Amino acid sequence: MLLTNLTLATMTGGYGLMPNAAVLVEDGLIRWAGPAADAPEGKAIDCGGRLMTPGLIDCHTHLVYGGNRANEFELRLTGVPYAEIARAGGGIMATVRATRSSSDEELAESALKRLDSLLAEGVTTIEIKSGYGLDRETELRMLKVAKALEQERPVSVTTTYLGAHALPPEFKEKREEYLNIVKNQVLLDVSRFRAADAVDAFCEGIAFSVEEVESVFEVAKSLGLPVKLHAEQLSNQGGSAMAARHGALSVDHIEYLDEAGVGVIAASGTVAVLLPGAFYYLREKQAPPVAALRKAGVPMAVATDLNPGTSPVHSILTAMNMACVLFGLTPEEALLGVTAHAARALGFADRGRIAPGLRADLALWDVPRPGDLAYPLGFNPLAAVIQNGRIVRGDLA
Ligand code: NIG
Ligand code: FE
Numbered sequence: 001m002l003l004t005n006l007t008l009a010t011m012t013g014g015y016g017l018m019p020n021a022a023v024l025v026e027d028g029l030i031r032w033a034g035p036a037a038d039a040p041e042g043k044a045i046d047c048g049g050r051l052m053t054p055g056l057i058d059c060h061t062h063l064v065y066g067g068n069r070a071n072e073f074e075l076r077l078t079g080v081p082y083a084e085i086a087r088a089g090g091g092i093m094a095t096v097r098a099t100r101s102s103s104d105e106e107l108a109e110s111a112l113k114r115l116d117s118l119l120a121e122g123v124t125t126i127e128i129k130s131g132y133g134l135d136r137e138t139e140l141r142m143l144k145v146a147k148a149l150e151q152e153r154p155v156s157v158t159t160t161y162l163g164a165h166a167l168p169p170e171f172k173e174k175r176e177e178y179l180n181i182v183k184n185q186v187l188l189d190v191s192r193f194r195a196a197d198a199v200d201a202f203c204e205g206i207a208f209s210v211e212e213v214e215s216v217f218e219v220a221k222s223l224g225l226p227v228k229l230h231a232e233q234l235s236n237q238g239g240s241a242m243a244a245r246h247g248a249l250s251v252d253h254i255e256y257l258d259e260a261g262v263g264v265i266a267a268s269g270t271v272a273v274l275l276p277g278a279f280y281y282l283r284e285k286q287a288p289p290v291a292a293l294r295k296a297g298v299p300m301a302v303a304t305d306l307n308p309g310t311s312p313v314h315s316i317l318t319a320m321n322m323a324c325v326l327f328g329l330t331p332e333e334a335l336l337g338v339t340a341h342a343a344r345a346l347g348f349a350d351r352g353r354i355a356p357g358l359r360a361d362l363a364l365w366d367v368p369r370p371g372d373l374a375y376p377l378g379f380n381p382l383a384a385v386i387q388n389g390r391i392v393r394g395d396l397a
Pocket of ligand 1: 091092230310
């Protein structure tokens with residue numbers, strides 16, 4: 001399949017714009033990309049001069065869960081803080097109760113609806129975390145349901161075990177006991193059954209301390225599982241620096257990351273994942289240190305953080321816009337954040353850019369310039385999607 005009459009945003013070193021371009025797709029891979037005049041022979045499909053980007057990558061979501069927390073939105077708007085709702089048994093724990101009592105089928109059915117919103121905006125790879133089960137059975141069920149979404153839709157799913165998301169109430173006075181279950185039981189099963197591709201935790205006053213998370217990371221690393229961290233979201237705990245010492249793929253949220261922390265993650269090659277949806281919904285005031293991250297050359301990714309409590313954001317284009325308006329990213333940085341840098345945050349070297357040898361995950365847009373993707377709100381200019389070398393959406397067939 002030869003896609004011609006394209007403007008390419010290859011996302012190699014910035015937009016990597018290539019006008020009047022063509023892409024040759026074969027066996028699920030990009031075989032060739034370059035000026036249309038030099039294109040090899042192939043069954044040509046005219047793309048009408050439109051813009052092609054890599055398929056978008058949502059590198060941080062909690063897409064699989066049970067229940068609904070709109071009531072907390074109403075509470076927070078009357079001035080009750082997120083941390084207080086959490087301490088009163090709402091927040092993450094409210095979703096844990098609803099998730100435990102949902103069947104696999106119920107979890108899959110609600111997850112597919114959310115997934116469809118993301119796919120409608122050109123997403124071809126998504127990361128999905130557990131963390132709303134907090135017992136062995138429900139955590140493994142969440143991971144299984146998440147991975148199985150791949151069988152239902154044209155998307156790559158990568159899964160993350162987030163057992164250290166919150167302390168379940170049944171372990172209220174037994175923190176160590178809970179962490180021992182995470183480390184000595186569930187993590188071993190996750191590794192044995194290859195149930196997750198990475199391990200995450202929530203390092204925060206209302207969740208787990210740096211030392212507690214580090215003990216989980218040590219076990220994860222010994223099992224060969226890469227780590228990442230919800231860090232510095234509501235306060236500066238030093239979780240990012242600890243994660244970087246363990247070679248973390250990413251540190252996520254990081255509103256309260258300080259200059260020293262930026263230096264540490266720059267040195268470890270850890271990606272900074274910015275989650276403006278949670279910042280927006282929690283009406284936070286402190287934005288992540290974008291200027292310092294930029295100056296230090298830290299790759300910045302952008303994700304929806306799609307979850308039932310702090311970021312019911314089902315639109316990656318909206319996350320890109322918020323990253324620009326709320327955090328000061330350029331539209332180019334926002335697009336890198338959902339392509340090349342998001343791939344890196346997930347440890348994928350085979351996607352996120354348009355280049356020979358990479359997966360043929362591509363999105364075609366009805367916009368004249370790539371800067372138009374992060375600009376409007378509530379407008380979806382997606383024209384077509386190619387996933388794993390096949391046209392799965394749009395008007396090209
Ligand atoms: O990424 N920060 C911790 N975890 C989620 C929110 C979880 C929830 O409130 O359900 C987040 O924002
Ligand atoms: Fe999250």
